[in-house]
Amino acid sequence: MNETLMNDNRLAVLDHSRTRAKSGKPGAERGRISVRDVDIVFDTANGPHVAVKNANLAVRPGEFICLLGPSGCGKSTLMNSIAGFVPPSSGEVTIDGEAVTEPGPDRGMVFQQHSLFPWKTVKENVAFGPLMAGVGQNEANSVARTFLSLVGLAAFENAYPNTLSGGMQQRVGIARALANYPSVLLMDEPFGALDAQTRVMMQENLLDIWREFRNTVVFVTHDIDEAVFLSDRIVVMSASPGRIIADIDVKLPRPREQSLLTSPEFMALKRQCLDLIRQETLNAFQQQNKAG
Amino acid sequence: MDSQSNAAIRTAEALVDTSAKPSGTEATPDACVSAELSPPEEKSQVQSRTPVMIWFRTSGPRYLVRIMALVAAVLLWELASDNGFSFYVNFENIPAPSVVGAALGAELAGQEFYLHILHSLERVAIAYVMAVVLGVVIGVAMGRSRWAEDIILPYIELLRPIPAVAWIPLAILMLPTEQSSIVFITFLGALFPVILNTVHGVEQTNGLLVRAARSLGASRTAILWHVVLPGAMPSIVAGLAIGMGVAWFSLLAGEIISGQYGIGYYTWNSYTLIQYPQIIIGMLTIGGLGTLCTLLVRKGCSPLLKWQARGGRS
Numbered sequence: 374m375n376e377t378l379m380n381d382n383r384l385a386v387l388d389h390s391r392t393r394a395k396s397g398k399p400g401a402e403r404g405r406i407s408v409r410d411v412d413i414v415f416d417t418a419n420g421p422h423v424a425v426k427n428a429n430l431a432v433r434p435g436e437f438i439c440l441l442g443p444s445g446c447g448k449s450t451l452m453n454s455i456a457g458f459v460p461p462s463s464g465e466v467t468i469d470g471e472a473v474t475e476p477g478p479d480r481g482m483v484f485q486q487h488s489l490f491p492w493k494t495v496k497e498n499v500a501f502g503p504l505m506a507g508v509g510q511n512e513a514n515s516v517a518r519t520f521l522s523l524v525g526l527a528a529f530e531n532a533y534p535n536t537l538s539g540g541m542q543q544r545v546g547i548a549r550a551l552a553n554y555p556s557v558l559l560m561d562e563p564f565g566a567l568d569a570q571t572r573v574m575m576q577e578n579l580l581d582i583w584r585e586f587r588n589t590v591v592f593v594t595h596d597i598d599e600a601v602f603l604s605d606r607i608v609v610m611s612a613s614p615g616r617i618i619a620d621i622d623v624k625l626p627r628p629r630e631q632s633l634l635t636s637p638e639f640m641a642l643k644r645q646c647l648d649l650i651r652q653e654t655l656n657a658f659q660q661q662n663k664a665g
Numbered sequence: 666m667d668s669q670s671n672a673a674i675r676t677a678e679a680l681v682d683t684s685a686k687p688s689g690t691e692a693t694p695d696a697c698v699s700a701e702l703s704p705p706e707e708k709s710q711v712q713s714r715t716p717v718m719i720w721f722r723t724s725g726p727r728y729l730v731r732i733m734a735l736v737a738a739v740l741l742w743e744l745a746s747d748n749g750f751s752f753y754v755n756f757e758n759i760p761a762p763s764v765v766g767a768a769l770g771a772e773l774a775g776q777e778f779y780l781h782i783l784h785s786l787e788r789v790a791i792a793y794v795m796a797v798v799l800g801v802v803i804g805v806a807m808g809r810s811r812w813a814e815d816i817i818l819p820y821i822e823l824l825r826p827i828p829a830v831a832w833i834p835l836a837i838l839m840l841p842t843e844q845s846s847i848v849f850i851t852f853l854g855a856l857f858p859v860i861l862n863t864v865h866g867v868e869q870t871n872g873l874l875v876r877a878a879r880s881l882g883a884s885r886t887a888i889l890w891h892v893v894l895p896g897a898m899p900s901i902v903a904g905l906a907i908g909m910g911v912a913w914f915s916l917l918a919g920e921i922i923s924g925q926y927g928i929g930y931y932t933w934n935s936y937t938l939i940q941y942p943q944i945i946i947g948m949l950t951i952g953g954l955g956t957l958c959t960l961l962v963r964k965g966c967s968p969l970l971k972w973q974a975r976g977g978r979s
């Protein structure tokens with residue numbers, strides 16, 4: 374009885390998300406990202422530092438891409454420019470044809486860790502986006518409950534974040550980002566701080582959710598298994614200054630399960646990425662040694 | 666439609682599955698925690714059954730020690746006074762606790778004493794409320810705006826070290842009534858700790874949380890209200906408690922002015938009249954009221970900080 378109620382509720386949410394998607398731009402799907410000739414330069418004490426160099430990237434609506442690259446190569450910086458936190462020094466970032474100038478609820482963010490509001494309960498955290506969008510308290514609460522059951526945490530709605538495990542906190546973070554029905558979901562190493570088993574569970578969980586939402590996902594990671602398992606496409610970045618050096622299609626069938634990890638196709642893709650990354654990591658080390 | 670709902674049900678099952686994994690062999694920490702943290706309602710039930718017992722086992726002995734420490738001091742004092750102890754420190758003219766107790770009984774039976782307390786409470790209340798409102802507003806402004814900080818900080822640096830007593834002449838010259846002078850001095854005492862702690866708390870704002878709020882569509886005011894203030898709250902509450910303590914000892918200084926009522930006035934007046942037991946009663950009353958008010962502030966603010974409590978601890 375309760376179960377069916379919950380499912381009805383969830384279907385309503387998803388229908389809602391579709392109608393919202395349509396109302397954005399008639400006929401067009403939402404969530405097309407375009408990064409054109411983007412350079413990002415930071416002013417530092419040692420002079421200008423080029424974090425991202427000449428990045429070009431086109432992401433189709435509903436596509437799941439992973440940004441893969443060695444540490445410090447500018448993955449977060451590139452993602453932050455899509456999010457609207459870091460303006461490109463030159464070039465342009467657009468979402469559905471509109472230039473990105475500031476962060477907004479159409480682009481949900483999931484951070485690596487500790488980004489839940491510790492003074493808000495789990496439910497209040499998830500209801501925050503809808504409230505900011507001007508939805509009434511009651512509706513915001515019911516949206517929050519729906520998304521919490523989507524990530525399997527309905528029973529913890531009144532708990533405070535610091536009483537949850539890291540994996541549970543990240544699921545709340547995902548629910549919070551989705552509660553705004555974003556057309557783009559930006560995830561910066563969201564599972565990086567989790568142990569291996571929890572991470573695998575979270576990956577499957579994420580794919581389940583994404584299968585229903587079908588929004589565009591940009592997922593930053595330096596875990597090659599994770600990138601291959603999750604994405605439609607892997608965008609590999611070079612060591613600093615970050616350039617896009619490879620764009621690999623991942624044509625593995627969906628829905629994906631853990632058994633995939635041992636299939637020859639998976640292995641081949643993994644090898645391909647591994648070679649690219651190894652080369653780039655070596656380059657990065659050499660550069661850092663020179664700089665140091 | 667049908668296939669859609671089926672898909673949803675399948676996903677729901679998958680999700681329920683992952684979240685309710687039994688914590689068996691090599692269970693993920695995630696599963697462990699969800700098993701161990703059963704939904705909050707159940708947990709609080711289990712806890713609320715034995716809070717008194719828990720208190721007796723954990724806090725009881727410690728409170729006993731604290732009470733014994735005080736009792737020991739009173740006993741020593743009684744001995745010293747009764748025997749006229751005089752070796753560098755002189756107890757010959759200090760009334761014994763028993764004498765003070767008798768005097769206190771007499772005071773409590775009359776009305777004057779309560780009037781003194783009421784007057785002091787009134788002054789502290791007015792001064793404290795003003796200090797808290799102004800202090801938090803100024804502190805938030807300073808923490809958020811460099812301009813505000815640059816304009817206000819020099820005043821604070823300059824005025825803060827001035828002790829309350831030193832303000833008495835100016836307060837009398839500048840303000841129309843005795844009452845307003847005393848309230849002003851008390852207010853100043855409470856103001857600075859509130860401002861400084863608020864600034865400190867606001868400046869500690871977690872940038873990541875601000876970014877999260879912005880990406881969720883929060884406006885600047887919403888960020889102030891939902892991110893900056895709650896984040897600064899532990900520090901603000903600490904400031905409020907310190908401010909209350911300082912308010913009471915500034916009050917004592919201020920009440921030197923008053924020729925009428927107030928527990929500070931009572932104490933000074935007893936000194937001029939050489940009523941030794943009354944001096945001690947006055948001192949202890951100020952100490953007791955200060956502690957009590959500080960405790961009230963802490964307790965009153967604790968709902969604002971309940972998110973800090975972790976798991977079973979409180």
Ligand SMILES: Nc1ncnc2c1ncn2[C@@H]1O[C@H](COP(=O)(O)OP(=O)(O)OP(=O)(O)O)[C@@H](O)[C@H]1O
Nearest residue numbers: 415417422424443444445446447448449450451613
């Ligand atoms: N605000 C900033 N000011 C100055 N330099 C910055 C800033 N943000 C990033 N950088 C520099 O830009 C480069 C890219 O940083 P970024 O955080 O994007 O790397 P990353 O690929 O996300 O690395 P990681 O995998 O370790 O998270 C680094 O050299 C970093 O020091």
Ligand SMILES: [Mg+2]
Nearest residue numbers: 448449450561
């Ligand atoms: Mg990063």
